[in-house]
Amino acid sequence: MPEAALTHADLHAHASPRQQHHFDTMAQQKEAATLGMWVFLVTEIMFFGGMFAAYMIYRMWYFPGFAAASEELDITLGGINTVVLIGSSLTVALAVHAAQEGKKNQTVALLIATGLLGLTFLVIKYFEYKVKIVGHHLPDGTTITLFPAAGFFDVSQSEHLAPIASQVRIFMVLYFALTGMHALHMIIGIGILGVILWMAIKGAFTKEWHVPVELFGLYWHFVDIVWIFLFPLLYLVHRHG
Amino acid sequence: MANPETAEHAAEVDHILPRSLYFGIFGLLMVFTVITVAAAYVDLGNLNIGVAIAIALVKATLVILFFMHVKYSSKLTWVVVGAGVFWLLILLSMLMLDYASRGWMMAPPIVRGA
Secondary structure, eight states: OOOGGGOHHHHHHOTTTTSSOOSSSSSHHHHHHHHHHHHHHHEEEHHHHHHHHHHHHHHOOOHHHHHHHHHHSHHHHHHHHHHHHHHHHHHHHHHHHHHHHTTTTHHHHHHHHHHHHHHHHHHHHHHHHHHHHTTTTOOOSSOOOOTTTTSSSEEEEETTGGGHHHHHHHHHHHHHHHHHHHHHHHHHHHHHHHHHHHHHHHTOSSSSOOHHHHHHHHHHHHHHHHHHHHIIIIIIOOOOO | OOOOOHHHHHHSOOOOOHHHHHHHHHHHHHHHHHHHHHTTOOOTTTTTHHHHHHHHHHHHHHHHIIIIIIGGSOHHHHHHHHOOOHHHHHHHHHHHHHHHHTTTOOOOOOOOOO
């Protein structure tokens, strides 16, 4: 039979209905999807890489300010958030595992657990931000300008920070930029999670096709990795002595 | 187009790892988190940042290899992931080289009240 005469049904005869015609096998289809996701994640590495580069130079220049400002951060909350986020990486890895085995209820439960852990992280982050805002580590509500000497960091509150207030300001700008972009990635991730969860509940995923769960897992793990670097770089600059 | 090998290939689509592996990796990540906090409270001089970065790199590698399944992925995926990391290293190392070679390693003075 010439190829042109093949019907749609013929093309699907021995393949999953989820296999698109331009792929030879499901494995090849999944490979292409995974590769595409990784190409996106590489652009994300470069996106955060720019901010990490800025951090590197300013830390080298203004280490005293970075050391002092880092101690102003709440290491307990930061530590708890590290455990929460790595825990959510575990639940999403197990969700992918459950999807691979075609266990729908387990997949749904683990995706919900992942979402709840993600929300826990954001709630803790909210309280951390709140302390910083109330303590004037941030521009106050009326003048949203990052660099003016007055208003951004209330030097009168802290004698040992007053002489290096400008350096502290630069650390806090990087702190909010890095953790803010990280939190934005988590908010977007929770949005995507909602769609994946909905698909899972509707029974869209089978043992042979669950690519969206896997790709969401890759994204979530990436966000986790960013935090794995942010935690020591922001919270643990100079904790000794 | 009907591929007699499809059924065989379908079985190879997923490299299903034992659940215990995920729990083991999670345990390791927790251990390294404790170590990195503990190490930060010890004065190691200039080594503090090195230890912190080294531990973070180990943790990130564990996540990439096992949670993200890269260890079991194709060579092409390895190349893409490796290229991403390599490009990041180019960004950071060339930036440092530039600053070092121009004598910019010292901070410019901050103008107060500017």
